[in-house]
Amino acid sequence: MKVxxxxxxxxxxxDPQGRAIQHSLEGxxxxxxxxxxxxxxxxxxxxxxVTDEALDEMCxxxxxxxxxxNYRVERVSA
Amino acid sequence: MSFRAAVxxxxxxxxxxxxxxxxxxxxxxxxxxxxxxxxxxPADLDFIALPGGFSYGDYLxxxxxxxxxxxxxxxxxxxxxxxxxxxVCNGFQVLTEAGLLPGALMRNAGIRFVCREVALTxxxxxxxxTSGYFKGQRITIPVxxxxxxxxxxxxxxxxxxxxxxxxxxxxxxxxxxxRGIAGVLSEAGNVLGMMPHPERMIEKAQGGTDGRVLFExxxxxxxxx
Numbered sequence: 217m218k219v220x221x222x223x224x225x226x227x228x229x230x231d232p233q234g235r236a237i238q239h240s241l242e243g244x245x246x247x248x249x250x251x252x253x254x255x256x257x258x259x260x261x262x263x264x265x266v267t268d269e270a271l272d273e274m275c276x277x278x279x280x281x282x283x284x285x286n287y288r289v290e291r292v293s294a
Numbered sequence: 295m296s297f298r299a300a301v302x303x304x305x306x307x308x309x310x311x312x313x314x315x316x317x318x319x320x321x322x323x324x325x326x327x328x329x330x331x332x333x334x335x336p337a338d339l340d341f342i343a344l345p346g347g348f349s350y351g352d353y354l355x356x357x358x359x360x361x362x363x364x365x366x367x368x369x370x371x372x373x374x375x376x377x378x379x380x381x382v383c384n385g386f387q388v389l390t391e392a393g394l395l396p397g398a399l400m401r402n403a404g405i406r407f408v409c410r411e412v413a414l415t416x417x418x419x420x421x422x423x424t425s426g427y428f429k430g431q432r433i434t435i436p437v438x439x440x441x442x443x444x445x446x447x448x449x450x451x452x453x454x455x456x457x458x459x460x461x462x463x464x465x466x467x468x469x470x471x472x473r474g475i476a477g478v479l480s481e482a483g484n485v486l487g488m489m490p491h492p493e494r495m496i497e498k499a500q501g502g503t504d505g506r507v508l509f510e511x512x513x514x515x516x517x518x519x
Binding site: 229230232233236277278279284 | 354355358362390391396397398400401402403404405443445446447470
């Protein structure tokens, strides 16, 4: 089955890339964009037997850096 | 005098030769070169260095893949036994990703890659790596990084400062690092991570010798003058 891991910066952590994207959007003439936060989407194809706990551990051990990032695991029905 | 040092090379390391050369020139001893896929370090090491570069192409996060490579298990184990470990630039990123140092190194606040000489202040001159400097000394060492923006939460930062674990601070704005932190020591003091490259300032031909002092301090502290 497909699993999507959404990794995002924690609140309060400055996101220079998000800020640059925001400025670029402004430069393109888009008004009203108040904030941009850039994250990362990781898609995994896993066996049905892979548990939520195992996915959680994958996130904590590698996919996200818990000092600066949060993650959300989403199981996408196959 | 015998000084046994190893430099680890990851795929994408590019300062490993400079690091080995600096250690060899200052110590007069040949340095072991270790590959990321090795499971073991040479026996009885006095010093381990993780060099700068772009290990694994900075995939996922800078240093993230290297921190999980086979040799890092041995490095973490050695660090736990008190073996001194120096991580420079990408090596610093690897040390934070491996959990040997607190905090994380994020994209530079100004987005741009920064490659120039910067002024640093020596904050702690009582560590193995910094004993040859005087406290508050202003030194010049080059940086070359895209992800050097040090971050840790306030509680961690207060603890680092309280324990004298900030080794170097930028004396000018460089990359947005919180509290201007350029180099951090581990709780036991035997692990130092820093973004500036001391191995690029070991002789006059490189523009100065402010980096050489770090290697001299460590080698003197480990094997005597």
